[in-house]
Amino acid sequence: MDVAIIGIGLHRFGRSPDMSGMQQGASAVRAALADAGLSWADMQFAYGGSQDGGNADALVNELGLTGLQFTNIWNGCATGGSSLHAAYSAIKSGEYDVGVVVGFDKHPRGAFNPQPKEWGLDEWYGETGLMLTTQFFALKTQRYMYDHGITEDALIRVSEKAFTNGSLTPTAWRQQALSYEEIANSAMVSDPLRKYMFCSPAEGGAALIICNADKAHQYCSNPLFLKAAAVRTRHYGSFEVFAPSQAMEVADAPTVTASKAAFEQAGIGPEDVDVMQLQDTDSGTEIMHMAENGFCEHGEQEKLLLEGATGIHGRLPINTDGGCLANGEPVGASGLRQVYEVCVQLRGEGGARQVPNKPKVGYTHVYGAPGISGVNIITK
Amino acid sequence: MSNQVPIHEGLFTWPAAKPQLLGSRCNQCAEATFPAQPDCRSCGSRETTIVELGDRGILWTWTIQTFMPKQPYRSDETPETFRPYGVGYVEMPGGVRVETRLQANSPDQLQIGMAMQLDIIPFRTDENGDQKMTFSFSAAQGA
Numbered sequence: 001m002d003v004a005i006i007g008i009g010l011h012r013f014g015r016s017p018d019m020s021g022m023q024q025g026a027s028a029v030r031a032a033l034a035d036a037g038l039s040w041a042d043m044q045f046a047y048g049g050s051q052d053g054g055n056a057d058a059l060v061n062e063l064g065l066t067g068l069q070f071t072n073i074w075n076g077c078a079t080g081g082s083s084l085h086a087a088y089s090a091i092k093s094g095e096y097d098v099g100v101v102v103g104f105d106k107h108p109r110g111a112f113n114p115q116p117k118e119w120g121l122d123e124w125y126g127e128t129g130l131m132l133t134t135q136f137f138a139l140k141t142q143r144y145m146y147d148h149g150i151t152e153d154a155l156i157r158v159s160e161k162a163f164t165n166g167s168l169t170p171t172a173w174r175q176q177a178l179s180y181e182e183i184a185n186s187a188m189v190s191d192p193l194r195k196y197m198f199c200s201p202a203e204g205g206a207a208l209i210i211c212n213a214d215k216a217h218q219y220c221s222n223p224l225f226l227k228a229a230a231v232r233t234r235h236y237g238s239f240e241v242f243a244p245s246q247a248m249e250v251a252d253a254p255t256v257t258a259s260k261a262a263f264e265q266a267g268i269g270p271e272d273v274d275v276m277q278l279q280d281t282d283s284g285t286e287i288m289h290m291a292e293n294g295f296c297e298h299g300e301q302e303k304l305l306l307e308g309a310t311g312i313h314g315r316l317p318i319n320t321d322g323g324c325l326a327n328g329e330p331v332g333a334s335g336l337r338q339v340y341e342v343c344v345q346l347r348g349e350g351g352a353r354q355v356p357n358k359p360k361v362g363y364t365h366v367y368g369a370p371g372i373s374g375v376n377i378i379t380k
Numbered sequence: 381m382s383n384q385v386p387i388h389e390g391l392f393t394w395p396a397a398k399p400q401l402l403g404s405r406c407n408q409c410a411e412a413t414f415p416a417q418p419d420c421r422s423c424g425s426r427e428t429t430i431v432e433l434g435d436r437g438i439l440w441t442w443t444i445q446t447f448m449p450k451q452p453y454r455s456d457e458t459p460e461t462f463r464p465y466g467v468g469y470v471e472m473p474g475g476v477r478v479e480t481r482l483q484a485n486s487p488d489q490l491q492i493g494m495a496m497q498l499d500i501i502p503f504r505t506d507e508n509g510d511q512k513m514t515f516s517f518s519a520a521q522g523a
């Protein structure tokens with residue numbers, strides 16, 4: 001049985017000072033329902049997650065107490081990937097025909113401050129200043145650049161592309177393109193990563209209506225198909241965040257295994273993908289994720305970025321809506337925004353940011369602490 | 381003079397003439413980890429032994445923490461007195477890469493592959509007036 005996506009909804013990322021995180025989640029669900037032409041009462045199940053916006057299942061207070069199964073999902077920044085995987089499995093199992101996946105968040109300003117105990121670590125690790133995601137991505141990027149001959153030029157070009165794409169995306173938080181020089185001269189935050197190479201915590205909501213594909217045409221004339229949903233955690237030796245030590249032998253990242261599993265499920269390869277969203281909490285991770293997801297060889301990114309291959313008109317259009325860099329990261333919603341954007345592109349509704357030549361296959365990748373990756377493949 | 385106490389028991393041998401980082405090694409697969417833990421993340425065995433990981437190593441990667449972290453960071457600093465610090469992973473002779481603060485705090489003092497040595501340094505003063513000691517690495521001196 002195939003799984004279809006018949007409705008997509010977004011509550012704009014950025015700041016919504018007059019709305020709670022929960023209200024932004026409800027706003028996204030209403031938008032997705034309207035897109036599908038369905039009502040909340042039609043939903044048989046829901047999966048949702050949020051870090052700071054409250055328990056997702058409390059959304060029924062806003063949307064209606066219909067008695068549906070509503071399960072809360074929490075997997076850090078990979079929450080959206082895990083929620084969508086749960087919905088995919090619920091449809092695949094035959095138990096349900098139609099339901100909703102939702103993510104939302106509203107974070108305080110400034111960097112996240114995770115607590116050691118919640119990650120199975122002792123207090124000294126946080127007290128002495130070793131427990132920062134920004135720091136980890138800098139450490140991983142620094143080593144990656146050394147191993148694979150990547151220079152700062154590539155880091156700058158990722159950000160330049162992100163903010164250019166954001167400027168073409170009406171729903172993006174950051175809508176102002178930044179010049180190469182502005183990025184290159186922005187303050188160094190964690191060597192080698194500068195201010196304009198990091199995304200910020202933000203607010204927003206995203207929702208998808210998921211349906212048994214056999215019944216999708218009852219609801220919708222243009223369903224898309226969720227051909228694969230895979231979530232994997234880290235291996236022994238993966239170089240991952242919040243790790244006081246690392247094994248000497250570096251193993252594949254969970255992204256590599258999630259990506260392979262998803263391509264296997266879908267029966268296609270990286271060369272078949274027309275448009276992709278790769279987790280870009282900073283420009284270094286986008287570069288690493290290009291190779292970890294199989295879209296290029298390690299080290300090839302430098303040349304691809306120089307050629308503009310990852311731009312909207314390139315052969316590997318990555319993060320067409322500006323990604324996390326231009327949209328910010330409301331943790332619970334971020335992974336579903338990626339799917340939303342890929343659906344917009346496959347429907348041909350991307351406007352100024354539309355990838356040319358009618359893309360048919362889309363790919364999304366989300367990554368969360370302490371080493372979780374979720375990959376989805378979506379087709380027309 | 382104030383008392384000096386380790387920030388956490390079992391991270392390093394101290395006081396000692398030549399303090400060593402402490403970790404654990406699996407009796408089954410021989411993989412080492414820091415800090416010491418009773419079970420093995422590599423093979424799942426529950427038989428591990430506490431071992432000295434050494435006091436010198438090679439810098440595997442590094443960065444500079446330029447802004448003062450929010451809580452759970454807990455030092456004696458204020459936003460006005462905060463000084464950027466280095467962070468890195470140091471490859472230890474005991475067979476594991478350990479994440480650590482670095483004494484160096486500017487990019488021109490750090491490069492991947494450089495030799496590093498362990499220092500046990502005061503980190504903050506607690507409510508009893510005791511100095512909490514932590515581990516850190518700096519460029520290796522001499523042989």
Ligand SMILES: [Zn+2]
Pocket residue numbers: 406407408409410411420421422423424425
């Ligand atoms: Zn073992």
